[in-house]
Amino acid sequence: MMNPNRLFSPEPQLTKLARELYDSVAALPLVCPHGHIDPRLFSDPRATFGSPVDLFIIPDHYVIRMLYSQGIALESLGVPRVDGGSTETDHRSIWRLFCENFCLFRGTPTGIWIQHALSEEFGIQEKPTLANADQLYNAISQKLATPEYTPRALFNRFHIEVLCTTDAATDTLEAHQALQALGWGGRIRPTFRPDAVINLDTPDWRQQIEQLSEVSGVNVIDYSSFLQALEQRRAFFKKMGAVAADHAALTPFTRELPRTDAEAIFQRALKGQFNPEDAVRFTAHMLIEMARMSIEDGLVMQLHPGSLRNHNALIHKRFGADRGSDIPMQTEYTRSLLPLLHKYGNDPRLTLVLFTLDESTYSRELAPLAGHYPAVKLGPPWWFHDSLNGMARYFDQVMETAGLYNTVGFNDDTRAFCSIPARHDVWRRSSANWVAGLVARHIIDLEDARQMMADLAVNLAKRAYHL
Amino acid sequence: MMNPNRLFSPEPQLTKLARELYDSVAALPLVCPHGHIDPRLFSDPRATFGSPVDLFIIPDHYVIRMLYSQGIALESLGVPRVDGGSTETDHRSIWRLFCENFCLFRGTPTGIWIQHALSEEFGIQEKPTLANADQLYNAISQKLATPEYTPRALFNRFHIEVLCTTDAATDTLEAHQALQALGWGGRIRPTFRPDAVINLDTPDWRQQIEQLSEVSGVNVIDYSSFLQALEQRRAFFKKMGAVAADHAALTPFTRELPRTDAEAIFQRALKGQFNPEDAVRFTAHMLIEMARMSIEDGLVMQLHPGSLRNHNALIHKRFGADRGSDIPMQTEYTRSLLPLLHKYGNDPRLTLVLFTLDESTYSRELAPLAGHYPAVKLGPPWWFHDSLNGMARYFDQVMETAGLYNTVGFNDDTRAFCSIPARHDVWRRSSANWVAGLVARHIIDLEDARQMMADLAVNLAKRAYHL
Amino acid sequence: MMNPNRLFSPEPQLTKLARELYDSVAALPLVCPHGHIDPRLFSDPRATFGSPVDLFIIPDHYVIRMLYSQGIALESLGVPRVDGGSTETDHRSIWRLFCENFCLFRGTPTGIWIQHALSEEFGIQEKPTLANADQLYNAISQKLATPEYTPRALFNRFHIEVLCTTDAATDTLEAHQALQALGWGGRIRPTFRPDAVINLDTPDWRQQIEQLSEVSGVNVIDYSSFLQALEQRRAFFKKMGAVAADHAALTPFTRELPRTDAEAIFQRALKGQFNPEDAVRFTAHMLIEMARMSIEDGLVMQLHPGSLRNHNALIHKRFGADRGSDIPMQTEYTRSLLPLLHKYGNDPRLTLVLFTLDESTYSRELAPLAGHYPAVKLGPPWWFHDSLNGMARYFDQVMETAGLYNTVGFNDDTRAFCSIPARHDVWRRSSANWVAGLVARHIIDLEDARQMMADLAVNLAKRAYHL
Known part of the structure; x- marks a missing residue:
């Protein structure tokens, strides 16, 4: 058996406090609003x-x-x-x-x-x-x-209350349809991820657009029909149970384009004649459009910038994407998000969940932004930072300025189904360490501590993602 | 009653040591060389x-x-x-x-x-x-x-030895004059803050210049008379008890302009015809001029860069400045300050106190600069970082390289008068945590520890600000 | 006597564990693969x-x-x-x-x-x-x-197994020749540091090239003969016992030049007509050439970027280099190293050891790079960060992502011979703190902990540098 006090601060008083706080949430179900599990594992009875x-x-x-x-x-x-x-x-x-x-x-x-x-x-x-x-x-x-x-048996044994997958804008969500038919619709939900149609430099972008036309029933021939098709897909995803959209971008740069510029870039892209700057400007513009659509349809907007994907070209060429060669970069939020926040940051209907791979932005940019704008919330430590020390740094550098209630709890963001309970367990133990430290330093009392633990384990995620 | 061991490291030996060290300074008066309390609270008996x-x-x-x-x-x-x-x-x-x-x-x-x-x-x-x-x-x-x-009663009860306010270069310091008349001149002192006349992009800059002419008695019609007026104001502030000047700038960029360029930019500004680059260059130049004046008149030069003010335009428009929507940015000191330090960094008459909102500069830039240049000292953790964890990170990342004696102790920098004792208390408890950790790890002995505590609580601030 | 538990975490259980782990390596010899001790201290019997x-x-x-x-x-x-x-x-x-x-x-x-x-x-x-x-x-x-x-007596008393010095590419290594004659060749080894001939902006670059011609016996008149001369020197250093090359650069920027561009820049430099951009591009190119040579001759490639040397011109002019006025700068590795890693990062014959003065790159760039590329390893905390807290931050921010086995243990990098035992002692105590923390949190068992301690103290350095 694993040691029941594993990962807790080893000072005896802290261990005892953390253990007590951890125990108060250990039996709560797992809420998984963001991840990369294949829904077919559960829709296909033979998987x-x-x-x-x-x-x-x-x-x-x-x-x-x-x-x-x-x-x-x-x-x-x-x-x-x-x-x-x-x-x-x-x-x-x-x-x-x-x-x-x-x-x-x-x-x-x-x-x-x-x-x-x-x-x-x-x-x-x-x-x-x-x-x-x-x-x-x-x-x-x-x-x-x-x-x-079997996958379904483990899903139940893991006590997962809800699991959101990540799905391309062009996905027909057949697995999710099957799951709805099985009555699992509320337990496994899709997430709308339109990167491949929004980022013009997607290698097969024009095919993606053709596919978008096909699945949306909107013939995408210009910028207006492109927006219509996206709105159609969002409505479809929402109908299929989606609560969020997810956006990756190299940087969080946002800037609204005049309509005619957006149209001109889109036309160049359709002809395969856009340049790299067009792609940057179009993504920057579309992030603002996506915020508008999120306000209109209520899907939470998640933004994950700062990963230079496929840094190792040899590995990418030989084995494809997501093989461990994505490397983070410096990321700038304060100026980059200004245009989006200028337009929508005060709108309480928007929930913009920011993630980062650049921890120097925690205390400098992200916590101050989340601690001010009604629309901004902070996602949990992401990817390389989804770890015991990464979480400790997050609690240390984010919470005093952002405040716990401008964060969204945990998500496991994983492709490895069997790691889901472990990842939530690390989060709950890390959370217990942080909260126990506040109690031991007489900053909060035990009543507040217990409430914060329940919020960290489950409530913040459910509230932020409307689950 | 609040727990007397609050905020101390919870390991019992550290708690005991920290408590003993804290107790050795708990009764010392509060020295407040930098803040934003309105002096009229004390000059006006009816306040x-x-x-x-x-x-x-x-x-x-x-x-x-x-x-x-x-x-x-x-x-x-x-x-x-x-x-x-x-x-x-x-x-x-x-x-x-x-x-x-x-x-x-x-x-x-x-x-x-x-x-x-x-x-x-x-x-x-x-x-x-x-x-x-x-x-x-x-x-x-x-x-x-x-x-x-009453404000005066609390000032006494708080055991404040000296409180410096922050005052525009154009301020006539009437409240401070009244305080001098009351015999409170040494206890409440003004600080010279010329941002509004130095930063050409101040919204009402030309009115500010007119006001500067008026209060200084120097008709500001060109760059020379501008410098004269500034020198007049500095002399007046000094006479009124000021010990420091305070400078905010978007970045710490410094670069000296040829006199003719400074004059040309100033003339363009008087005509309302300057461009954004002029403003950047003029501020960069004026910071070097301010260092010269500080050397000449002995006012400590404080520099607080890195805050993008009024990030939320809606809030700024509706409620004005200082409403919680200033967001920090990445800040670069090593190259930016090179011209100023090249000229004056070796001059022991200059005390340049640097602050930051970008904690990644603590160990990378600020501690090495302060640990080398005779003129450079580091201010305490600023604004968002004026917190238990912010202070722990400061002690961790600054002290080994800069050395305690190249820092300037604490200042509360506050607009909230009633938070002054609390803020100094957090600093003293955090200091005790840091120093106790050094004793417990056998890095220093108790004799040194007690001296360091007194230095952190009071002496460093008094020495740096000549109080 | 110094306290035997100095520098250990003060929590009693951690102190005990750290002490036990430290004791298991305290008697191991010192392996010093990177430093700046003058070899004449040992080659000259009168030193x-x-x-x-x-x-x-x-x-x-x-x-x-x-x-x-x-x-x-x-x-x-x-x-x-x-x-x-x-x-x-x-x-x-x-x-x-x-x-x-x-x-x-x-x-x-x-x-x-x-x-x-x-x-x-x-x-x-x-x-x-x-x-x-x-x-x-x-x-x-x-x-x-x-x-x-005497130096030799202390070398023995310090229990130094091997000490690598740092030597200019143009050095004739006479002291090392004398040491080989004395049978000390394996104990004191040179390191190949070609910065002065590679960085075109070296103040006396043309003299350096003349000297390179002289010592290599290759008349350096063009880019090809320059490469030949470098290869000759590397072969000579290797024969004299060198296991590594060492490269300082202002930034880690790499980019391969077409051969004709490299030649053209080199010719301009020979004529004293190069511009600053030429120097940047040439260094960026030569780092890739150096990686190629390291693959061919097996010398470990060390890269130390990010120090703005001689920030204080007055001190530099009056007292020369290395007087404490080098100040670190922001450093970017992810994009900068892409060209080098694209070409050689997957080659297991290359060992590229990266150092940094910008700790914000630990978790963001360096650990992910080292945790993916077979050629990349991370050096220990460097310079200002070679300290108790600096090491704690390194263990905290690097190890979860890079993994211990993508680091290279410790090196003291010192000019102060008498500080060598102290520096290794701080490293071993810090290592014990880190490893003890993992044991106390039940992340690893004691068997793994003891192996990791031996690896941190000696094995990783010996393995990485082929000692």
């Missing part, structure tokens, strides 16, 4: 998790990037090549390679999540090593073959 | 603090920004509109709204300050809630009506 | 450390910058002037000035290092004061005059 390698290694870019950084080829981990080139297919030997190198994850969130999943989901208390690799592989495989380990 | 709302809410942009961020209109908080539009006038109902939402301040410095003031100044130990709002309002109102709660 | 002032003050820019920041002239500290102007020669009085001002180092790493050296190397337990200055001076002087205090 399984595959082998231990399919479950824990191949889809988890946190795992494969660390192994790759130490010279282990992605081919030898079974990561499929874009060109169909040969990769390792013996999952047992991939698992051995992983276990042999599990020491690389010492002190990392991935190490914590995997040990949590092994222990709490598969009853395995040992840390993976070359010596026990086969035994672990067998134990996991056997469990995965039982009815208690 | 009062008004209602609990006048005291705690309306003038405190920390309070109103947090309430506004959660959708509470500033009108409903009684904040006066620029256009004279109607706002809530029932202070008792404003107070109720505040108490009902006091939970928003959980874990924030504002929460700490207000609870300190209620407890230590008004004897109220309860945390504000909707249920006790009326009772608290009555208790505070009754006290405020007594002679023990 | 001595001189006076206490020669040992502790004059060569230590950490010491003199702090004293200078408080208005103490470098002349009065005996720092030699470039122009041969007069400086204080009475070392006893310099020592007194230092002891009188030792309070300036309270809480600084310099304070810790000096007290460690006094205690552990000279048996002096008192903290320096004006009162004991003479007594300390005598005690140190007497010891320095004995055979136990």
Whole structure:
């Protein structure tokens, strides 16, 4: 069994307080308003998790990037090549390679999540090593073959109240339709992510637009019909249960274009004649349009800027996106968001949830923005910062200025289904550390502390995302 | 009664050490070399603090920004509109709204300050809630009506040794003249803040220049007479007890202009024909001129860059400046200050006190600059960072490189008179935490620790500001 | 005697764990793969450390910058002037000035290092004061005059396994040749540092090129012969025991030039006609060439960007380089290194060790880069950040994302020989604090913890530098 006091501040009084606070929320359901789980896992009754390698290694870019950084080829981990080139297919030997190198994850969130999943989901208390690799592989495989380990069974066992997926604007949401038919519609919801049609530099942008025309029934031939098609998709997503839209952009730069400029850029893009500056300006403009639509239809607007995607061109070419080679950049919010906030920041109908990979913006820009504008809220520590220390820095640098109630609780943002309970557990334990510290320093009383814990664990997320 | 160990590190040995160190300075007077209290509160014998709302809410942009961020209109908080539009006038109902939402301040410095003031100044130990709002309002109102709660009485009770105000270059300092006549001249001192005449983009800059001519007796018609007028004002402020000048600028950029360029820009500005780049260059130049004047007249030069003022144009238009919508920006000191430091950084007659809202500059730029240049000292954590965690980050990131003796102790920088004791108390407790940590790790001995505490509480500020 | 638990986290359980972990590595030898000790100290049998002032003050820019920041002239500290102007020669009085001002180092790493050296190397337990200055001076002087205090004796006593120096590309490595003859070749090794020939804006660049021609035997008349000469020098350094190259640059900007552009810039430089942009582009290009050579010859490539050297022109003019007036700047790695990493980042033969003075890049850029690219590793906290808090921030912000095994352990990077044991001791104690925290939070077990300690103390450095 994992130590029940794991991750708590080790000072005995703090451990005791944190434990008590953690226990007060440990049994609450998981609310997951933002993530990347494939809905077909649940809509398709025949879906399984595959082998231990399919479950824990191949889809988890946190795992494969660390192994790759130490010279282990992605081919030898079974990561499929874009060109169909040969990769390792013996999952047992991939698992051995992983276990042999599990020491690389010492002190990392991935190490914590995997040990949590092994222990709490598969009853395995040992840390993976070359010596026990086969035994672990067998134990996991056997469990995965039982009815208690189907995706739907684990969804229930994990006590997930609601799980939002992330879906392209052009997605027909068939899996979600099937889930609605099954009565799971309220439990698994889509999220509207229009990056591929909004960012003109998407490699296959014109195909995306054709697809948008097709699924929306609006013939996209100009900027006006483009907006109409987007509005149609948002309405459809909302009907299918969506509560939010999600936007990635290289930077949070916003600036409204005169209508004629937006139209001119859009026409150039349709002809494949736009330049990089057009793409920057169009995205900057469309973020403001998206805020307007969010005000109109009530979908929460999430913005995740600052990741330079596919920094490693070799990996991108050979294995595609989301393979661990996205690298963060400096990000500027104060001036970049000014035009959007000037127009809509005072509108209480807008909820703009900001995320960052640049922690220097926590205390400098994000907390002051969230602590002033009615429309701005802060998302939880994102990606690399979704970790024990990352959360401690977030509580430290954000909360005094933004105030807890201008944040939106936790989301796991994960592609690794089995890591969901572990990630929420780390959040709840980190939250308990923070709140216990406030009690121990006599800044708040226990009554406030308990309320804050419930807010951090569940209420803030439900409130922000209208769940 | 508030817990006497509040805000201390909760590890028992550290608590004990911090408490002992804190106790050694707790009775020392408050030295306040930088702030924004209105001197008329003390010069006018009839001045009062008004209602609990006048005291705690309306003038405190920390309070109103947090309430506004959660959708509470500033009108409903009684904040006066620029256009004279109607706002809530029932202070008792404003107070109720505040108490009902006091939970928003959980874990924030504002929460700490207000609870300190209620407890230590008004004897109220309860945390504000909707249920006790009326009772608290009555208790505070009754006290405020007594002679023990006049501004002068509280000034004495707070044990303030000296309080510096912040005053426009064009201010005639009538309140300070009255205070001198009362024998309070050494206790309340003006500070010379010439931003409005130096920054050409001040909205009413030409009127400011006219006013400068009038109060200085120097007809400002060109750059030379502008400098003369400034020197006249500095001499007048110094005569009135000023020990420092204070400069805000969007960035710390400095660059000396050839005299003819400075003159040309000034002439364009007089004609209303300057461009934004002129304004940037003129401020950059004038900061170097201000350093020269500081060397000549001995006024400490304070520089507070990095705040994008009035980010929320709607709030600025409706309610004016200082309503909680100033948002920090990335700030660069190393290259920006190079010209000023090249010219005057080695001059021991200059004390240039630097502040920042960009904490990433603490360890990267500010501590190395202060740890080398004789003229450079670091101000305490500023504004959003004037908090328990902000101070911990400051001690952590600044002290090893800058050295304690290149910092200037604390200043409260506040517009909220009743928060002064609380703010100094947080500083002294934070200082005790830092120093106790050094003792507990055997880095310094108790003798050094006690000296450092006295320096942090009082001596550094008095020495830096020649008080 | 210094307290055996110094620098450990003061919570009793953490102290005990950290102590146990520290003790497990305290006796391991010192591995010093990067530093600035003069090899002649060891090659010349007559070399001595001189006076206490020669040992502790004059060569230590950490010491003199702090004293200078408080208005103490470098002349009065005996720092030699470039122009041969007069400086204080009475070392006893310099020592007194230092002891009188030792309070300036309270809480600084310099304070810790000096007290460690006094205690552990000279048996002096008192903290320096004006009162004991003479007594300390005598005690140190007497010891320095004995055979136990020659450089070679201390090298042995310090238990240094290997010490790498830093040497110009044009250096003939005579001291290293003498050391090889003495059988010390494996213990003291050169490092190839070609900045002066690669950065075109080196003040005497053309003389440097002439010298390069001379020592390499390659007549450098164009870009091709320049590369040949560099390759000759690298081969020579390698033969003399070098394991690494070291590169300083203002920024980590890299970009490959077409061969004809590189040639054209080089020709302009030979004629003294290059412009600043040429210098930037040439360095950016040469860093990629250096990576290629590192792949070919196996020398580890170290990159230290971000220091604006000689910020204080007065100090530079009067006293030369490395006098404490280098100030860090914002540094950008993600885009800057893209071209180099695009070309060589996936090559397992390259080890690119990155350092930074901009801690905001730890979690944002450096840890993600090191946690993905096989070629990238992170150096330890550098310069201003080589301190107890600096290391804590490094462990906090780097390790979760990069993983311990993408870092290279410690190096002392020092010019102050007597500070070497102290610096490694601080690293080992800080490491013990970090690892103990992971154990106490039940993130790793004691078996992993002990292995990590040995890796942090010695193994990572030996592995990364092939020692």
